[in-house]
Amino acid sequence: MDFNQENERKQAFIEIIRERKSIRNYDPNFKIPHSEIEEILEIATSAPSSANMQPWRFVVIDTPESKEKLLPSVGFNSKQVDTSSAVIAVFGDLENVEYLDIIYSKTSELGGMSEEVKNKQIELIRPAYKQMTREQKEEAVLIDCGLISMQIMLAAKAFGYDTNPIGGYARESLGEIFGLEKERYIPIMLISIGKAAESGKASYRLPVDTVTKFR
Numbered sequence: 001m002d003f004n005q006e007n008e009r010k011q012a013f014i015e016i017i018r019e020r021k022s023i024r025n026y027d028p029n030f031k032i033p034h035s036e037i038e039e040i041l042e043i044a045t046s047a048p049s050s051a052n053m054q055p056w057r058f059v060v061i062d063t064p065e066s067k068e069k070l071l072p073s074v075g076f077n078s079k080q081v082d083t084s085s086a087v088i089a090v091f092g093d094l095e096n097v098e099y100l101d102i103i104y105s106k107t108s109e110l111g112g113m114s115e116e117v118k119n120k121q122i123e124l125i126r127p128a129y130k131q132m133t134r135e136q137k138e139e140a141v142l143i144d145c146g147l148i149s150m151q152i153m154l155a156a157k158a159f160g161y162d163t164n165p166i167g168g169y170a171r172e173s174l175g176e177i178f179g180l181e182k183e184r185y186i187p188i189m190l191i192s193i194g195k196a197a198e199s200g201k202a203s204y205r206l207p208v209d210t211v212t213k214f215r
């Protein structure tokens with residue numbers, strides 16, 4: 001890659017980051033195909049996660065019936081839910097250790113680690129996960145799911161869509177509404193996604209020297 005290409009790539013990425021704004025009103029007639037939502041999610045799942053356990057789980061709410069079920073839970077956030085093409089509910093799976101063998105076996109097959117290292121890792125990680133308290137599991141899952149949520153929003157922007165992360169909803173009942181076991185799946189956030197029907201509002205950011213110390 002020459003200098004110009006590298007610079008263009010950098011500028012394009014910065015633009016996507018800077019142009020992402022929370023959008024709370026979308027074209028209600030615009031429907032993002034499932035295949036495109038799946039593509040966005042697949043790209044987003046390149047996010048890093050603790051021990052690569054990928055504890056994120058998604059419920060894509062995009063039928064009028066499902067939106068009707070969700071609306072009573074979102075209070076003042078109803079417009080972005082109602083007009084969006086879809087709402088992606090991000091959950092954290094506290095029993096993600098179930099996928100340990102498949103994740104490490106596939107990583108080994110891809111050449112990411114030897115068979116021997118894979119077996120050692122599995123032997124180490126499984127008991128460590130089993131010993132974790134619910135609080136520790138929740139903490140790990142919250143960090144990992146925050147990272148994927150951000151990737152979803154940036155990937156959506158790259159596809160020409162806008163989003164709004166939503167924390168204002170009834171957390172206790174969200175999983176049950178969509179058939180997820182409450183003890184196992186903890187709700188992280190809702191992300192509305194669609195074709196913007198308004199431009200994003202200005203929002204202030206604290207300067208870097210306020211939030212940073214070099215030591």
Ligand SMILES: Cc1cc2nc3c(=O)[nH]c(=O)nc-3n(C[C@H](O)[C@H](O)[C@H](O)COP(=O)(O)O)c2cc1C
Pocket residue numbers: 020021022023024077164165166167168169189200201203
């Ligand atoms: C975890 C989280 C929860 C949020 N919850 C809501 C919400 O319930 N309703 C809403 O309109 N915006 C919500 N937001 C969006 C923020 O208000 C918004 O990101 C912030 O004001 C900065 O504006 P910007 O996203 O346009 O840059 C949430 C953002 C995050 C990260």
